[in-house]
Amino acid sequence: MIDVKNLTKKYGSVTAVDGISFHVDKGSVVGFLGPNGAGKTTTLKILTCFHPATSGQASIAGHDVISDSLNVRRNIGYMPEAAGLYPEMKVQEFLMFRAALREIPRRQRKVEVQRVAKLCGLSEPENMMRRNLSVLSRGYRQRVALADALLHAPPVLILDEPTSGLDPTQIRSMRKLILQLGGQHTIILSSHILAEVEQTCDNLIVIAGGKIAAAGTPSELRKSIIGPSRIVAEIKADRNALLKGLATITKAKDVQIKSVGAWQHITLHDKDSTDHRADVAKLAHDNGWSLRELRDEAGSLEDFFVHITYEQNIEEAQRSVE
Numbered sequence: 001m002i003d004v005k006n007l008t009k010k011y012g013s014v015t016a017v018d019g020i021s022f023h024v025d026k027g028s029v030v031g032f033l034g035p036n037g038a039g040k041t042t043t044l045k046i047l048t049c050f051h052p053a054t055s056g057q058a059s060i061a062g063h064d065v066i067s068d069s070l071n072v073r074r075n076i077g078y079m080p081e082a083a084g085l086y087p088e089m090k091v092q093e094f095l096m097f098r099a100a101l102r103e104i105p106r107r108q109r110k111v112e113v114q115r116v117a118k119l120c121g122l123s124e125p126e127n128m129m130r131r132n133l134s135v136l137s138r139g140y141r142q143r144v145a146l147a148d149a150l151l152h153a154p155p156v157l158i159l160d161e162p163t164s165g166l167d168p169t170q171i172r173s174m175r176k177l178i179l180q181l182g183g184q185h186t187i188i189l190s191s192h193i194l195a196e197v198e199q200t201c202d203n204l205i206v207i208a209g210g211k212i213a214a215a216g217t218p219s220e221l222r223k224s225i226i227g228p229s230r231i232v233a234e235i236k237a238d239r240n241a242l243l244k245g246l247a248t249i250t251k252a253k254d255v256q257i258k259s260v261g262a263w264q265h266i267t268l269h270d271k272d273s274t275d276h277r278a279d280v281a282k283l284a285h286d287n288g289w290s291l292r293e294l295r296d297e298a299g300s301l302e303d304f305f306v307h308i309t310y311e312q313n314i315e316e317a318q319r320s321v322e
């Protein structure tokens with residue numbers, strides 16, 4: 001659905017995007033992950049025909065972003081990083097105006113506006129559609145921007161940092177909405193927060209310094225980059241019985257147990273990165289052992305991310321010294 005080959009974008013002497021290639025299948029939700037200045041927005045702007053690449057190709061639904069930009073625009077809904085709304089307009093007015101710009105037939109406009117308003121949670125409270133854009137909270141502005149991107153029911157959604165600046169509750173509702181939209185759209189969304197994209201995306205593309213640093217499903221990335229998973233648990237049980245039990249659920253040789261009073265603190269490394277938390281919980285349940293902690297420490301894709309950011313910062317610092 002989205003095809004990018006050898007894309008490069010230079011701003012004068014700055015290479016913002018440096019020869020990246022990737023492919024997004026129809027129906028897939030892809031997270032474009034990278035630190036500040038990695039080249040995420042630049043790539044998304046090329047995909048949405050906002051500016052041309054210096055070299056390389058990009059196409060959406062088979063349409064080239066340069067030679068066939070009209071059809072690309074018809075196929076995409078774009079929610080930019082800083083949503084440029086018209087503050088002097090009311091929500092309803094703005095969406096009707098945008099529907100007209102999108103060449104939605106006059107008779108259909110109201111229905112389409114109602115559809116996206118409902119989808120993006122703008123139909124509540126009752127007076128929301130009559131509020132002025134300038135008085136909306138950040139979260140509602142983001143919702144309006146997303147509603148705008150959805151008006152012409154595009155098969156592809158391109159969302160640049162859709163949750164940035166939102167509070168935790170709003171982040172949750174935006175995430176839920178994205179998951180829901182994922183059923184009907186191919187989505188590419190950018191973020192510099194790993195936990196964010198891990199929960200919403202089935203594929204991740206990690207970009208740093210304008211280059212792709214890693215790509216794959218969250219669990220593939222975890223396996224290839226972070227290595228084996230590590231489960232930490234605390235169970236009230238006899239040490240030997242517990243060891244025996246653990247041996248039945250994992251081939252991992254590496255089980256560490258530390259006794260803390262009556263509790264056994266377990267660290268379990270699994271060589272094949274399987275998440276055995278459910279098995280550990282079942283083991284405790286079946287034996288009538290109390291379980292007071294159970295977590296997967298392999299969540300540290302975060303570490304990898306910090307590592308990339310760190311290396312990029314060093315490179316940038318070196319460049320500025322030279």
Ligand SMILES: Nc1ncnc2c1ncn2[C@@H]1O[C@H](COP(=O)(O)OP(=O)(O)OP(=O)(O)O)[C@@H](O)[C@H]1O
Pocket residue numbers: 011014015016034035036037038039040041042043081192
């Ligand atoms: N219009 C521009 N003119 C010059 N340089 C630019 C321009 N836009 C972006 N850049 C540079 O290109 C690089 C990539 O920027 P980009 O905005 O794509 O990063 P990003 O990954 O979206 O970062 P962020 O997480 O901060 O949004 C940066 O070094 C940035 O300073």
Ligand SMILES: [Mg+2]
Pocket residue numbers: 040041042081160
């Ligand atoms: Mg950006």
